Amino acid sequence: MTKIYQWQMVELKKPFELIETEVSEMNPDEALVKVAGCGVCHTDISFWHDGVPTKHEMPLTLGHEIAGEVLKGPSELIGKKVIIPAVLPCGECELCRSGNGNICQNQKMPGNDFHGGFATHIVVPHKYLCIVPDSALERFPLEHLAVIADAVTTPYQVLKKSELKSGDFCICIGAGGVGIYGALLAKIMGAKVLSLDIDDTKLEIAKENGVDMTLNIKDMSVKDVKKKVREIAKELGVSRYMWRILEMSGTKPGQELGYALLTHASTLSIVGFTMAKSEVRLSNLMAFDSKVIGTWGCKPELYDEVMELIASGKLNIAPFVQTFPMSEINEVLKNTLEHKYLKRSVLIPDFDN
Ligand SMILES: [Zn+2]
Numbered sequence: 001m002t003k004i005y006q007w008q009m010v011e012l013k014k015p016f017e018l019i020e021t022e023v024s025e026m027n028p029d030e031a032l033v034k035v036a037g038c039g040v041c042h043t044d045i046s047f048w049h050d051g052v053p054t055k056h057e058m059p060l061t062l063g064h065e066i067a068g069e070v071l072k073g074p075s076e077l078i079g080k081k082v083i084i085p086a087v088l089p090c091g092e093c094e095l096c097r098s099g100n101g102n103i104c105q106n107q108k109m110p111g112n113d114f115h116g117g118f119a120t121h122i123v124v125p126h127k128y129l130c131i132v133p134d135s136a137l138e139r140f141p142l143e144h145l146a147v148i149a150d151a152v153t154t155p156y157q158v159l160k161k162s163e164l165k166s167g168d169f170c171i172c173i174g175a176g177g178v179g180i181y182g183a184l185l186a187k188i189m190g191a192k193v194l195s196l197d198i199d200d201t202k203l204e205i206a207k208e209n210g211v212d213m214t215l216n217i218k219d220m221s222v223k224d225v226k227k228k229v230r231e232i233a234k235e236l237g238v239s240r241y242m243w244r245i246l247e248m249s250g251t252k253p254g255q256e257l258g259y260a261l262l263t264h265a266s267t268l269s270i271v272g273f274t275m276a277k278s279e280v281r282l283s284n285l286m287a288f289d290s291k292v293i294g295t296w297g298c299k300p301e302l303y304d305e306v307m308e309l310i311a312s313g314k315l316n317i318a319p320f321v322q323t324f325p326m327s328e329i330n331e332v333l334k335n336t337l338e339h340k341y342l343k344r345s346v347l348i349p350d351f352d353n
C-alpha cells in the first residue's frame with residue numbers, strides 16, 4: 001500500500017485541506033503516478049469559487065494539468081515520465097471512434113470525475129498517458145511540462161481546427177496562460193500573429209517571445225480596434241480576408257470583439273469560457289461566408305505532436321511558467337482568483353513521505 005497526500009476542496013471558497021490516505025486496490029486499466037507538478041487552471045477556480053459543479057462530489061482533490069512518473073501499472077509504463085491528458089476519453093464510443101475523443105461523453109477528467117493532481121500521487125486510467133521523451137526533459141524539468149496537459153494542447157487543437165495556413169493572419173484575443181501558447185503555436189504554424197490584451201506586461205512578454213505585433217485594447221471601442229487591426233494587417237503584409245481569430249480571454253467583451261473582427265472567409269474559434277451571453281447578428285456569417293467554431297480540450301492523439309514541438313526546441317515554455325510548493329496551494333489559488341499572476345502556476349508536491 002502506498003501512502004499518499006492530497007489537498008482537497010472540502011467546501012466552496014474555503015481553504016483546501018491536506019489529507020493523508022492510501023492507495024489499496026487498482027483496476028487493471030489504471031496506473032499510479034507520482035506527481036511531479038500540477039498546473040493551476042481557471043477551471044479549478046470555477047469549481048472552487050464560482051460553484052461550477054464537479055462530477056465527483058466534495059471532498060475532491062482538484063488539478064487536471066499533471067506531469068509525473070509511473071510507479072505502478074503495466075510493466076512497459078513503470079518508471080516512465082508522463083503527461084496525464086486533462087481529458088481522458090473512453091476510446092470506444094461513437095464519438096471516440098469518429099475522431100472526436102476530446103468530447104467523449106464517457107470521458108474522465110482528473111480533479112473533476114476523480115481525485116486530481118494537487119497531491120503526491122494520482123491513480124489514473126493509463127490508456128492515454130503521454131510518455132515524455134528524454135529530449136524534452138533535457139530542455140525542461142518534468143514539472144514545467146505539466147502545462148502541456150491543458151494550457152498548450154488546448155490551443156493546439158483549436159489551431160488545427162481553425163484551418164490556419166502558413167502566411168495567414170492570426171488574431172489572438174488574450175495573452176494569458178493559454179493565450180500566449182495559442183499565439184506562439186500560430187507562429188510555429190507560419191502565421192503572422194497579433195496579440196490583443198488589456199495588460200501591457202503580458203503583451204510585452206508576447207512580443208519578446210516572437211509575436212509579430214501586440215495591441216493594448218483597454219479603453220478602445222470595438223470600432224477603433226477594428227480600424228487598428230486593419231492597419232496592422234496592412235503593415236504586416238497579410239490578406240484583408242481569411243483571418244483566423246482565437247478568443248482566449250473567456251470574457252464577454254473578448255467574444256464580442258472576436259465576432260466583430262470577422263471578415264470574409266474567416267474563422268472565429270471560441271477557446272475561453274464564460275457564462276455571459278452575447279447578442280450578435282448571425283447573418284454576418286452568411287454575408288462573410290465565415291464560421292465560428294468551438295473546441296473542447298484536446299484529443300490525446302495530438303499530444304505527441306505537441307511534445308515534439310517542445311522536445312525539438314520550437315516551442316519554449318519556460319518564460320510562461322512559475323512554480324510554487326504545493327503547501328502554498330491556498331495562497332496560490334487566491335492569487336489566481338485575483339488575477340495576480342502573469343504566468344501559469346505549477347504546484348510541486350512538498351510532502352515528507
Ligand atoms: Zn484547465
Ligand SMILES: [Zn+2]
Pocket residue numbers: 089090091092093094095096097101104105106107
Ligand atoms: Zn468515448
